[in-house]
Every structure is written in C-alpha cells, then in structure tokens.
Amino acid sequence: MILNFINGSFREGAGGKTFANLDPCTGALIDHVSEAGRADVDDAVKAARAALQGPWQKLKLAERCDMLYAVANEIDRRREDFLAAEVADTGKPRALASHLDIPRGAANFRVFADVVRSLPTECFTGHAPDGQPALNYALRRPKGVVAVVCPWNLPLLLMTWKVAPALACGNAVVVKPSEETPSTATLLGEVMNKVGVPQGVYNVVHGFGPDSAGEFLTRHAGIDAITFTGETRTGTAILKAAAEGIKPVSMELGGKNPAIVFADADVDAVMVGLKRSVFENTGQVCLGTERVYVQRPLFDEIVRRLGEVARQLKPGLPGDMEANFGPLISLEHQRKVLGYYAHARDEGATIVSGGGVPQVPAALAGGAWIEPTVWTGLPPTSKVITEEIFGPCCHVAPFDDEQEVLALANSTPYGLAASVYSRDINRAHRVAAALNVGVVWVNTWFLRDLRTAFGGSGQSGIGREGGAHSVEFYTELSNVCLKLAS
Ligand code: NAD
Ligand code: 6OD
Numbered sequence: 001m002i003l004n005f006i007n008g009s010f011r012e013g014a015g016g017k018t019f020a021n022l023d024p025c026t027g028a029l030i031d032h033v034s035e036a037g038r039a040d041v042d043d044a045v046k047a048a049r050a051a052l053q054g055p056w057q058k059l060k061l062a063e064r065c066d067m068l069y070a071v072a073n074e075i076d077r078r079r080e081d082f083l084a085a086e087v088a089d090t091g092k093p094r095a096l097a098s099h100l101d102i103p104r105g106a107a108n109f110r111v112f113a114d115v116v117r118s119l120p121t122e123c124f125t126g127h128a129p130d131g132q133p134a135l136n137y138a139l140r141r142p143k144g145v146v147a148v149v150c151p152w153n154l155p156l157l158l159m160t161w162k163v164a165p166a167l168a169c170g171n172a173v174v175v176k177p178s179e180e181t182p183s184t185a186t187l188l189g190e191v192m193n194k195v196g197v198p199q200g201v202y203n204v205v206h207g208f209g210p211d212s213a214g215e216f217l218t219r220h221a222g223i224d225a226i227t228f229t230g231e232t233r234t235g236t237a238i239l240k241a242a243a244e245g246i247k248p249v250s251m252e253l254g255g256k257n258p259a260i261v262f263a264d265a266d267v268d269a270v271m272v273g274l275k276r277s278v279f280e281n282t283g284q285v286c287l288g289t290e291r292v293y294v295q296r297p298l299f300d301e302i303v304r305r306l307g308e309v310a311r312q313l314k315p316g317l318p319g320d321m322e323a324n325f326g327p328l329i330s331l332e333h334q335r336k337v338l339g340y341y342a343h344a345r346d347e348g349a350t351i352v353s354g355g356g357v358p359q360v361p362a363a364l365a366g367g368a369w370i371e372p373t374v375w376t377g378l379p380p381t382s383k384v385i386t387e388e389i390f391g392p393c394c395h396v397a398p399f400d401d402e403q404e405v406l407a408l409a410n411s412t413p414y415g416l417a418a419s420v421y422s423r424d425i426n427r428a429h430r431v432a433a434a435l436n437v438g439v440v441w442v443n444t445w446f447l448r449d450l451r452t453a454f455g456g457s458g459q460s461g462i463g464r465e466g467g468a469h470s471v472e473f474y475t476e477l478s479n480v481c482l483k484l485a486s
Contacts, residue, residue: 021033021180023367038216051172069110072106108450115471144224147218150178182206189202253456265443273444274306283392287416287445374393419442
C-alpha cells in the first residue's frame with residue numbers, strides 16, 4: 001500500500017479509503033494507494049505549520065541549503081528505487097526516466113539551494129527630513145505553508161521543481177501528487193527522514209481533485225500559497241479556491257506549442273528537435289509541439305521525414321531495450337487522445353502516419369498504447385490545431401512568410417512555449433520577440449537552465465518560476481526603514 005506522509009510518518013488515511021495505482025503498460029494493478037481525507041489534509045497542514053514555527057525556522061540558511069544538497073545526494077544514491085517507481089507509475093522508457101526525470105529531481109534541490117544561498121537583499125541609503133541618515137533594507141521571509149499540486153507527466157521532476165525552491169526559501173510544503181503517479185513523492189518522504197529534514201516540513205497527501213485531497217488542500221484555510229501544475233481547466237478551479245483567503249498562486253498550465261521551421265534551417269537539427277518535442281514522453285510534455293509550421297520549400301521533406309520518424313518509434317515496456325516509446329498514462333487519457341484522432345479523420349486530415357492504436361503483444365493489450373501520429377491538411381480553426389491534446393501527435397502546415405506564421409503561431413489562447421528553427425540569427429531573434437509565449441527555444445527544444453524564468457502567458461499560466469523568480473514567489477519581502485543617528 002502506498003501511504004500518505006504526514007509529520008514524518010507514513011500513514012493510512014483516517015477514512016480507510018483506497019484507490020488503485022494501475023500500470024499504464026498493461027492495465028494491471030501495481031498497488032493500492034491510501035486516500036487522504038479532510039482530516040488527514042488538516043493534519044498535514046498543521047504539521048507543516050508546527051515545523052515552520054519550530055525546528056525548520058531555527059535552522060540557519062546554510063544549514064538548510066546543506067540539507068537540500070543531502071536530499072539531492074540521497075536521490076542519487078537511491079536512483080534505482082526512484083527509477084523503478086517512476087517507470088512503474090508512468091510506463092515511460094527507463095532510458096528517458098534515467099536521463100531526464102530522476103537526475104532533474106536531484107538537480108532541482110542543488111540548483112535552488114545554490115540560488116538561495118547566494119541571494120542578495122536590496123538596500124537603499126537616504127536621508128530623513130532632519131538630515132539624519134536613513135537605511136532601507138529588505139527582509140525575506142518564507143511564505144509559510146505551501147500547497148504543491150502536481151500532474152502525472154513528469155512526476156518527480158515537476159514536484160521537486162516546486163518543493164526544492166519552496167524548502168530552500170524556508171517554507172514547509174504539503175504535496176498532492178497526481179492520483180496516477182503517487183510513488184516518487186512518497187519515496188521522497190523516506191529521503192527527507194533519512195537526511196534529517198525536520199518532521200512536518202515535507203508532507204504528502206494522496207487522492208483526487210474535486211471533493212478529495214486536491215480540493216481539501218487548496219481550500220484549506222491554513223495554507224499560505226498554492227503552486228499548481230496541470231490543466232488550464234483545473235487551474236480555473238484552483239484559482240476560485242485561492243480567491244477565498246486571497247492566497248498567492250503560481251500556475252503552470254497547458255499549452256498548444258508551435259514549432260516554426262524556416263526554409264534556411266538545418267533540416268537534420270530540425271528532425272532531432274521535432275522527434276523529441278512531438279514524441280518524447282509519448283507527447284505528454286506541456287512544452288511539446290503539437291503544431292508544426294514549415295516554410296513552403298521544406299514542407300514536403302519535413303512531412304515525409306516526420307512520418308518516417310513516427311513509424312520508427314517502437315512501443316514496448318520501460319525496460320525493453322528494443323523499445324523507445326511508452327504508453328499514455330491511462331485508458332481515460334487514451335480515450336481523450338483517440339477522440340482527437342477521430343476528429344482529425346472526420347475533418348478530412350491527411351494522415352501521414354499513425355492515427356490509431358498500435359498492435360502490441362497480448363500481454364500489453366490492457367495498456368494505454370497509442371500510435372505516434374502526424375497529420376496535414378486541417379483548417380487552422382480545427383480543434384485539433386487549437387486545443388491541447390497532450391499526446392504524441394502534431395499537425396504540419398505550410399507557410400510563406402514571417403508575418404503569416406507569427407499570426408498562426410499566436411492564434412491560440414495558450415502561450416507556453418515555442419521553437420524556432422533558422423540559421424538566420426536576426427530572424428530568430430525577431431520572431432522569438434514576437435511570439436506570445438513564456439519560453440522560446442531556437443534550434444533546440446527543452447534545453448533547460450534552471451536559473452531562467454519559466455512559465456506561460458495567456459491561458460498557459462500565471463507567474464514565473466526558476467532561479468530568483470521562484471524566490472519571488474516562495475518568499476515575502478518586508479522593507480525595514482531605519483533612521484540612524486549621525
Ligand atoms: P490535471 O489538471 O488533471 O491534474 C493536476 C493535479 O490537480 C492532480 O494532482 C489532480 O488530482 C489535481 N486536481 C484536479 N482537480 C482539482 C481540483 N478541483 N482542486 C485541486 N486539485 C485538483 O492535470 P494532469 O492531467 O495531471 O496533467 C496534464 C496537464 O498538465 C496538461 O494540461 C499539461 O499541459 C499540464 N502541465 C503543465 C506544465 C507547465 O509547466 N505549464 C507542466 C506539466 C503539465
Ligand atoms: O523543466 C521544467 O522545469 C519544467 N517545469 C518542465 C515542464 C514540463 C511540462 O511537462
């Protein structure tokens with residue numbers, strides 16, 4: 001049984017309710033998860049508050065940062081355990097989790113410990129009306145108890161992306177992992193205990209969203225801030241919860257990200273980028289590309305090569321060295337993605353590759369398998385082009401000039417990420433500046449420097465995290481004005 005982690009102890013939810021954690025590759029039961037009820041969430045929030053007012057607050061900044069380095073080292077030491085838990089919950093290829101998810105889990109703690117350790121505070125010198133010197137300086141305090149609500153696509157990576165800066169800034173957290181991926185957040189509880197993080201600083205409550213742990217947590221009067229990663233629609237529900245009590249929010253939401261390929265691009269580099277941005281993690285990356293715009297001279301070649309890339313991906317179990325393509329997270333998500341596949345067919349799309357469910361061995365028949373899919377020929381108003389699908393698929397459309405492609409790229413209410421492929425650095429710079437998105441990659445994709453601002457515009461989010469931007473969210477500033485005697 002996967003348990004809640006409250007005040008340093010693993011425990012069952014008081015109501016005794018459980019739910020199933022299913023293997024996305026086969027549909028088989030991995031384990032039962034103990035669901036936290038309202039009382040458990042309340043206990044977690046109280047434990048976090050007590051930790052804040054007790055031992056956590058008393059640690060010196062350097063001691064806290066050293067402790068976060070110890071957390072990172074322990075994740076590295078238990079890499080195999082984290083890897084096994086992450087691939088079991090998600091079905092993603094082991095190779096992907098071992099170069100992306102687990103190392104980033106550790107890196108998040110190191111980077112934010114470093115950011116906070118070397119953070120300056122602002123200071124202004126001036127004078128009072130009587131001519132005496134005055135000194136204004138800023139004090140940073142943790143926000144308090146932070147609710148961290150997480151999705152299932154990169155569970156450890158995205159959870160620690162929030163937990164690490166929150167703890168580095170001196171907060172205590174209550175994490176609500178996705179119901180689909182409860183394991184690595186729970187395992188992190190063992191790490192916290194092992195390295196001596198005081199009890200109550202890191203808590204995990206399991207459950208669902210509405211009328212369950214997610215809602216109980218985000219509506220709890222005892223939390224001081226909410227950081228959320230997930231769907232835009234869920235973001236709306238959480239914003240309403242946050243309005244009660246005026247809770248600060250950080251929202252990392254959905255995207256419908258374009259890739260723009262100019263005719264002067266290095267086509268091999270484009271294919272490397274698109275292979276990853278369309279198909280990696282079975283397309284379940286918020287930053288992933290679902291709209292590809294190609295300048296007309298390269299259109300046929302890119303479409304043909306993208307179709308070949310899709311056909312070469314091989315579905316299989318995480319540890320299968322011949323396979324490089326996992327399932328979707330669940331049958332429910334598979335139904336949603338297949339709904340878009342059917343819609344594209346009905347609207348008369350040209351299906352360059354895929355479009356359905358692949359043949360898999362009988363042992364995998366209960367899994368959420370899906371074909372990587374490439375379409376052309378849909379009108380720009382199609383919901384396949386305007387709505388986030390969150391699957392391994394993209395639509396490719398031709399364009400003739402820069403103004404036209406900018407209008408197409410900026411035509412959805414989302415604004416998370418974009419990639420631009422061109423050898424012309426001036427054009428890349430101009431186009432990047434004209435895209436209404438939070439992150440632009442030029443001639444690459446998902447190349448991360450954790451000190452940079454990260455987040456979305458429009459319906460893709462509120463606020464920025466990363467480096468000092470995370471510190472802004474996870475701390476409160478108060479200014480001290482000190483009138484000095486000469
Ligand atoms: P989701 O919104 O369905 O769920 C996210 C979390 O919210 C889960 O833990 C869920 O239990 C909880 N939740 C659901 N309803 C709630 C409610 N009413 N109150 C409180 N909590 C609630 O998202 P998902 O399906 O897990 O993840 C996929 C989505 O996340 C995609 O839209 C993707 O684009 C987005 N995403 C965005 C980013 C980003 O950085 N912008 C990163 C990863 C994923
Ligand atoms: O790399 C990150 O820090 C980050 N937040 C990635 C988000 C990926 C979305 O699926």
